[in-house]
Each structure stands twice: as structure tokens, then as C-alpha cells.
Amino acid sequence: MNKQILIVLATLLVVSIVIVGCGGAAAPTSAPPTTAPQPTTAPQATTAPEPTTAPQATTAPQPTQAPAGEAAKLQLLGWSASDVENETLKQVVADWNASQKDFVASFDASPNYDQSLQTALAGGQPPDVFYIDSLKFPDFIKNDVLAVPPAGAIANPDDFYPSLREAFTANGTFYCPPKDFSTLALIYNKKMLDDAGVKVPTNWDELAAASKKLTDSGKGVYGMSLSADAARWVAFLYQAGGEVIGKDGKMNINTPEAKQALDFYTGMLVDGSAVTPDKVDSGWNGEAFGKEKVAMVVEGNWIVPFLKKDYPNVDFGIAELPAGPKGKATMAFTVCYGVPKNGANIAGSWKLVDALTNEAGMKKWTDLGLAMPTRKSLRDGWIAEFPDLKVFLDGADYSHPWQFAPGFTAVTDAINKGIQEIAAGQATSESVLKTVQSAGEDVLGK
Amino acid sequence: MAATHIAGQRRQELIAGYSFIAPALVILIVFLFIPMFFTLWMSFRDWGGITPPSFSRPVGLEWYQKLLFQDNIRRSEFFLAFKNTLYYAVGVVPTQTVLALMLAVVANSAILRFKGFFRTTFYFPSITSSVAIGLIFLWIYQTGGILNQTIKIFFPGYKPISWMNDPSGLIHNTLGLFGITIRTAPTWLTETNVLGLTLWQWISGPSVTMSALMMLVVWTTAGTMMLVFLAALQDIPRPLYEAASVDGASWWQQFWNITVPMLRPTIFFVVTLGLIGTFQVFDQMYVMTSGGPAGTTTSLAYLIYRAGFNDSQMGMASAISVLLFIIIFVMTIIQRRLLGDRAQS
Numbered sequence: 001m002n003k004q005i006l007i008v009l010a011t012l013l014v015v016s017i018v019i020v021g022c023g024g025a026a027a028p029t030s031a032p033p034t035t036a037p038q039p040t041t042a043p044q045a046t047t048a049p050e051p052t053t054a055p056q057a058t059t060a061p062q063p064t065q066a067p068a069g070e071a072a073k074l075q076l077l078g079w080s081a082s083d084v085e086n087e088t089l090k091q092v093v094a095d096w097n098a099s100q101k102d103f104v105a106s107f108d109a110s111p112n113y114d115q116s117l118q119t120a121l122a123g124g125q126p127p128d129v130f131y132i133d134s135l136k137f138p139d140f141i142k143n144d145v146l147a148v149p150p151a152g153a154i155a156n157p158d159d160f161y162p163s164l165r166e167a168f169t170a171n172g173t174f175y176c177p178p179k180d181f182s183t184l185a186l187i188y189n190k191k192m193l194d195d196a197g198v199k200v201p202t203n204w205d206e207l208a209a210a211s212k213k214l215t216d217s218g219k220g221v222y223g224m225s226l227s228a229d230a231a232r233w234v235a236f237l238y239q240a241g242g243e244v245i246g247k248d249g250k251m252n253i254n255t256p257e258a259k260q261a262l263d264f265y266t267g268m269l270v271d272g273s274a275v276t277p278d279k280v281d282s283g284w285n286g287e288a289f290g291k292e293k294v295a296m297v298v299e300g301n302w303i304v305p306f307l308k309k310d311y312p313n314v315d316f317g318i319a320e321l322p323a324g325p326k327g328k329a330t331m332a333f334t335v336c337y338g339v340p341k342n343g344a345n346i347a348g349s350w351k352l353v354d355a356l357t358n359e360a361g362m363k364k365w366t367d368l369g370l371a372m373p374t375r376k377s378l379r380d381g382w383i384a385e386f387p388d389l390k391v392f393l394d395g396a397d398y399s400h401p402w403q404f405a406p407g408f409t410a411v412t413d414a415i416n417k418g419i420q421e422i423a424a425g426q427a428t429s430e431s432v433l434k435t436v437q438s439a440g441e442d443v444l445g446k
Numbered sequence: 447m448a449a450t451h452i453a454g455q456r457r458q459e460l461i462a463g464y465s466f467i468a469p470a471l472v473i474l475i476v477f478l479f480i481p482m483f484f485t486l487w488m489s490f491r492d493w494g495g496i497t498p499p500s501f502s503r504p505v506g507l508e509w510y511q512k513l514l515f516q517d518n519i520r521r522s523e524f525f526l527a528f529k530n531t532l533y534y535a536v537g538v539v540p541t542q543t544v545l546a547l548m549l550a551v552v553a554n555s556a557i558l559r560f561k562g563f564f565r566t567t568f569y570f571p572s573i574t575s576s577v578a579i580g581l582i583f584l585w586i587y588q589t590g591g592i593l594n595q596t597i598k599i600f601f602p603g604y605k606p607i608s609w610m611n612d613p614s615g616l617i618h619n620t621l622g623l624f625g626i627t628i629r630t631a632p633t634w635l636t637e638t639n640v641l642g643l644t645l646w647q648w649i650s651g652p653s654v655t656m657s658a659l660m661m662l663v664v665w666t667t668a669g670t671m672m673l674v675f676l677a678a679l680q681d682i683p684r685p686l687y688e689a690a691s692v693d694g695a696s697w698w699q700q701f702w703n704i705t706v707p708m709l710r711p712t713i714f715f716v717v718t719l720g721l722i723g724t725f726q727v728f729d730q731m732y733v734m735t736s737g738g739p740a741g742t743t744t745s746l747a748y749l750i751y752r753a754g755f756n757d758s759q760m761g762m763a764s765a766i767s768v769l770l771f772i773i774i775f776v777m778t779i780i781q782r783r784l785l786g787d788r789a790q791s
Contacts, residue, residue, distance in 0.1 A: 121496045139494065278588075426618075
């Protein structure tokens with residue numbers, strides 16, 4: 001009797017220990033047959049940066065061949081964009097898998113990207129290659145999680161647009177090649193503008209006048225849809241000659257220029273010539289535009305395939321963003337392919353990154369018209385293929401990168417919040433800029 | 447000899463008992479106690495959440511100092527979320543308790559026919575996924591959605607409210623009717639800063655969007671609470687009511703002097719559960735509003751999520767979690783003092 005119970009107890013103990021043990025060790029899927037250099041997390045803490053990347057850098061040329069001639073698995077983690085985009089990237093990855101036999105890469109599009117990536121990185125089992133948004137890049141540098149590319153891993157780095165290359169450069173190292181990029185432009189409804197006898201606006205005054213003229217609130221039609229979004233407003237800030245972080249590295253947003261930009265942006269929302277998309281029952285600007293509830297929106301090139309697919313009957317034009325008091329400006333949004341420095345198969349990771357971003361690989365991806373090539377050498381060919389999207393690509397010349405400092409989401413959140421408060425009559429531009437300024441000082445000061 | 451035999455049997459029973467609870471215990475330790483102590487430990491460290499935890503560095507009480515004592519954005523965010531959550535709890539807990547009690551009394555009454563049908567109907571929202579309900583309500587609450595259109599049928603002059611995007615507070619709006627707005631309010635109200643928010647911000651009341659979420663939550667949870675009340679109602683001895691009616695007590699007197707006092711322990715239970723639930727509210731914000739508009743639906747639990755996964759500040763997120771725990775703990779103790787002592791008797 002006693003013995004039986006002891007056996008039961010012992011079994012339970014063993015089972016529970018196994019369960020607990022497994023929870024720690026065998027978390028994600030891809031456990032490549034290569035000798036993963038991180039047994040536990042503890043030793044890495046003491047010998048922080050070098051050991052994993054340095055040997056890899058020297059031994060890069062000979063890929064870590066799997067023993068039984070079996071291909072090593074690579075995981076590419078990204079967020080899920082549109083179905084078209086996900087499927088297309090999967091196809092590009094499949095083509096690469098077919099072209100060589102050392103590696104089998106798979107693209108996983110995560111709907112909760114930040115969580116997926118964060119837990120994978122914190123758990124010490126990172127994906128082999130992952131997307132890094134330019135806004136978040138400084139956070140990754142601050143936390144020192146990225147592998148330094150070995151010499152030659154990024155083919156022809158000078159070919160990338162300098163502003164995009166700089167967005168992923170820290171301490172003199174170009175960490176990860178930009179996958180593609182997007183810029184903002186003014187999308188307008190040709191028919192609505194013609195009917196109202198309005199010309200495509202080229203500066204702020206014309207934009208405000210056009211928006212007023214196009215508004216017919218009785219019919220529920222408005223000149224513009226403007227989302228309460230820092231990523232749109234900051235373009236207006238630059239057009240007014242303002243800045244977010246000054247040259248001295250200090251927060252500098254509580255300025256007359258910023259007030260001018262904020263008053264202009266929220267002024268249209270307050271006087272009713274522009275609405276936030278939800279006011280016309282839309283999830284975002286593109287939907288409001290497609291439903292022909294608004295005549296103009298400030299959006300990036302991602303709107304083009306969306307409109308063509310979901311609203312094929314809307315005849316739209318694309319123009320540069322109207323110039324502000326201090327000239328033209330737009331935002332550039334870009335994403336790079338990062339490689340974690342404690343990755344299980346860093347050599348393979350770099351091969352995949354190269355295949356996706358070298359001239360041939362990028363051409364294959366960007367020729368589908370969803371995103372723009374970040375390489376100057378591909379520019380002319382791409383414009384020849386997509387002449388109506390030239391405005392977006394030309395934006396690269398006068399764009400500002402969507403990137404500030406580590407932890408800056410707290411500041412962009414404060415801007416979003418402030419725009420909503422002003423539009424609802426809950427705050428003034430002075431008080432909002434004061435709040436944003438002190439939020440930025442907190443973030444930069446740390 | 448006999449004594450050792452009994453002792454041996456006791457030991458055997460002990461072993462059997464422990465082996466039976468072992469699976470639950472292991473699960474509790476792995477998924478509850480270890481994370482709890484890990485959170486507490488992490489709240490004293492700076493951890494970005496994108497490196498293994500051992501890379502974090504100790505910062506002592508810095509997060510608590512930032513969140514509670516230093517004037518900065520983090521403190522404003524924290525107390526804004528605290529204010530939102532407080533208004534939310536104050537609105538939801540009494541409403542859902544009273545509503546649940548009413549529903550339970552109705553569903554329990556002798557004259558009602560189709561009791562089973564009503565019970566099922568009232569309980570149905572509680573067993574539906576909160577994400578699905580959130581999405582359906584998102585659609586109902588649209589500016590051109592069913593709710594606004596229905597109101598418009600009854601009040602033709604009604605100007606549609608954008609339920610999901612109106613950050614104005616209910617108390618602010620009420621004050622606005624008397625001509626008191628942020629521009630006309632006295633400066634001691636708009637300028638005095640208490641814990642990172644101005645007095646004017648503190649007295650905002652729940653925003654219109656938050657109120658919309660509150661209505662939805664009351665609707666979903668009242669059913670669960672009704673079930674608890676229903677069980678308790680059936681435990682009240684019938685003779686009490688019979689004696690009361692012999693003495694000539696009206697229905698209302700019976701309800702007030704018999705039903706409510708007999709239900710006191712249940713009310714305590716329902717209010718406690720409600721309070722804990724409301725202070726931990728997350729799903730509706732996550733699915734429907736992302737904490738917007740203007741941060742007025744950011745609850746403490748949603749702020750924790752934002753801090754951890756959007757701002758990559760796991761240390762701060764942990765500190766807020768610990769503070770949330772303390773807040774709920776204190777709230778429950780206060781409420782126990784107010785209601786609980788009498789509930790014991």
C-alpha cells in the first residue's frame with residue numbers, strides 16, 4: 001500500500017519535473033541541427049556581446065551544413081500585412097528555397113507581432129530573421145540584440161538611399177538592409193475635385209480652401225480625412241520648418257513652427273472641413289476615401305493596391321503633399337530585415353537577408369508594386385513599370401525618416417492623444433505641445 | 447503498536463492527499479507563483495523585454511518613484527489610467543449589481559412564465575466570447591450604426607454621437623451645459639496639478655466612449671451575477687415571506703427587509719468579484735478602442751500591456767502590475783470594512 005502510493009507520488013514528481021523542464025527548453029519550433037550556441041541564458045549574461053557573432057563572422061563562407069545532408073530550417077518572422085503581401089513574400093521565400101538546398105526558410109506573419117517577437121527574443125530562441133520598423137530600431141540597438149553583419153553580408157550597401165541606410169545605422173554600423181519603404185502623398189478623388197471645380201492643392205492655403213469647398217456636411221461628404229496620428233502630422237511639422245529632436249539631441253517641439261502645424265492640422269478637424277475616419281464609419285483614411293465620403297487623404301503607397309482591389313471604380317490621382325510655409329516634406333516609413341545576435345544559424349540568416357535585399361531579390365519583391373525598392377539602382381526600372389506611383393518614389397528625396405529615439409512610442413502616443421483632445425475641444429495646442437515636449441524630455445533624458 | 451499503526455495510516459493519508467493535489471499545486475506554482483514573484487523582482491529592474499531577463503539591470507525603486515512621485519509623462523499616464531479605471535469601476539460595479547439583483551428577482555418570481563427562457567437569455571452574454579461581443583458592439587456603436595439610427599427614429603433632431611471616438615467626459619459635458627468649459631473654468635481648476643493631472647482632468651468623469659464600454663460590460667456580466675443571486679434567493683426560507691405577509695408586509699417591505707438582508711453575504715461576494723473584475727478590465731479596450739480616444743479608455747491593465755509590449759518597458763509594466771495588485775487589495779479591504787463585517791453576521 002505504502003509502496004504503491006510512493007510510486008504514484010514519484011511518478012507525479014517526475015512528470016511534473018519533465019513538464020516544467022520542457023516549458024523552459026523546447027519552446028518554439030525550429031531547432032536547427034547546427035550547434036546552437038546558447039545552452040541557457042545565464043552564461044550569455046556574463047559574456048555579453050561578442051562570442052556568438054565573432055566566430056560566425058570569420059567562418060561565414062562555409063555554411064553550417066546539416067550532418068545528414070538535410071537542409072537547415074530558418075524562420076522569417078514578420079507582421080501580417082494584406083493577404084496579397086503575405087502571399088507574395090511567401091512566394092519569394094519559396095523561390096529562394098528552391099534555388100539552393102542548404103536552407104529551408106519559412107515566412108511567418110504574426111498578427112501580434114510585438115508580442116511574438118518580444119517573447120521569442122526574451123526566451124532566447126529568436127527567429128532567424130525578423131522585421132524591424134524604423135521607429136523601433138533604436139530600441140533594438142539600445143538593448144543590443146542585433147548581430148553585426150559580417151563584411152560582405154549586405155551586398156553593395158552604398159546602393160541604398162542614404163536616408164534609409166542611415167535609419168538603420170547606429171554607431172557607424174549599418175545593421176540591417178531596408179526591405180522596402182513607403183512615403184506619404186496626397187491621394188485625391190479626380191471626379192469629386194472636378195465636380196467642385198477644385199485644382200489639386202500645392203500648398204497649405206490651397207489645401208484648406210479646397211477642403212472647405214469640397215465639404216458638404218449635409219450629404220456627409222468632407223474635403224479630407226485626417227487621422228489623429230503623429231505619423232501624418234509630423235509631415236506637416238516638417239513642412240512648417242519645425243523639428244522633433246533638435247541638432248543638440250534635445251527635445252524641441254514646443255516651438256512656434258510646431259504650433260502653426262498643429263493649429264493647421266487640427267483647425268481643419270475643428271472647422272469641419274476634415275473629419276477623422278471614424279466619423280464617416282471607416283476604420284482608416286483609405287476606407288473613407290474608397291467610400292467617397294472624403295475627397296482627399298494623406299496616405300502612403302499601400303493605399304494603391306487597396307483601392308484597386310476593394311474600390312476599383314474610384315478614379316484617384318496622386319500628388320505630392322502640399323508644401324508648407326517652409327517647403328516640401330514627407331515621411332518615409334521603412335522596415336529592415338534584422339538578424340538577432342544569439343540566432344541559431346546566423347550565417348544562414350544573412351544568406352536569406354541577402355537573397356531578399358540584393359538587386360535581384362529586391363527587384364522580384366518590389367516589381368509586384370506593393371512596396372518601393374530601397375536601392376537607387378532599381379529606381380528607373382521601377383518607375384518605368386509603375387509610372388503613376390512615381391510621386392511616392394520621388395518623395396525619397398525630401399522625406400524624413402519615421403524614427404526618433406529609444407522609447408519614443410510614449411511621445412508619439414502623446415501626440416496622437418493631443419490631436420484627439422484638440423479636435424474634441426478638450427485641450428489647446430499650447431497645452432498639448434507642452435505635454436509632448438516634457439514627454440520627449442523624459443524619454444530622452446533617461 | 448496500535449499508536450504507530452494509526453500514525454502510519456495518517457502518514458499514508460497525508461501522502462495520498464498530497465499526491466492528489468500535486469498536479470494542481472505544480473500548475474499553480476509554475477503558472478501563478480513563479481510569474482508573481484518574477485513580476486515583483488522585475489519591477490525593481492530595467493528590462494526592455496527583448497533580451498533574456500538576465501540582461502536586465504537593477505534600478506531599485508526607480509519605477510515606483512517615476513510612477514508615483516516624480517512629475518513626468520509616466521506618472522501622468524499611470525494616473526490617467528487609474529482615473530479611467532476608477533470611473534469605470536464606480537460606474538460598472540453598482541449598476542451591474544443592482545441590475546443582476548433585479549433580473550434575479552424577476553427570474554425567480556412565482557408569476558413569471560417561461561422562466562427557463564428568461565434565465566437563459568439573461569445569462570447568454572456571459573458565455574459568449576468577449577472578443578466576439580466587442581466586435582459586434584463596435585459595429586452597433588458606429589456613427590452610422592444601429593444605435594444612432596434607432597435613436598434618430600425617436601428623436602429626429604438628434605446629432606449622431608461617434609460613440610467609439612468621443613473623448614469628452616460626462617461630467618465635463620454636464621458642466622458644459624452650464625457654460626463651464628476648459629476655457630471658462632476657474633484657473634485653480636485648470637492649473638492645479640495633482641499627481642500628474644490637473645484638477646479639471648480629474649473631474650472629467652468617464653468619457654463618452656468609456657461609457658459605451660461600460661454599458662456593454664454591464665450587459666455581459668449582469669447575467670453571471672444574476673446566476674449567483676438566483677442561487678442565493680432560492681436559499682431564503684419561504685416561511686420568512688409567509689410570516690411577513692401574515693403580518694401584512696407589502697412586496698416592497700418584504701424585499702427590503704427580508705430579501706436584501708438575507709442576500710448580504712451574496713452582495714458582498716458579487717461586489718468583490720465585480721470590483722476585482724473591473725480593475726483588471728482589458729479585453730474590451732484591447733479589441734474595441736486600443737485605449738483611445740485620447741487615452742480615455744486606457745485601463746490600468748491595458749497600460750501594463752502597452753508599457754510591456756509597445757514601449758518595451760517590461761520593468762515599468764511589472765511595477766504597474768504590482769501597484770495594480772496593491773490597489774485591488776486595498777479596495778477589497780475597504781469594501782470589506784464597509785460591507786463585509788455585517789455580511790459575516
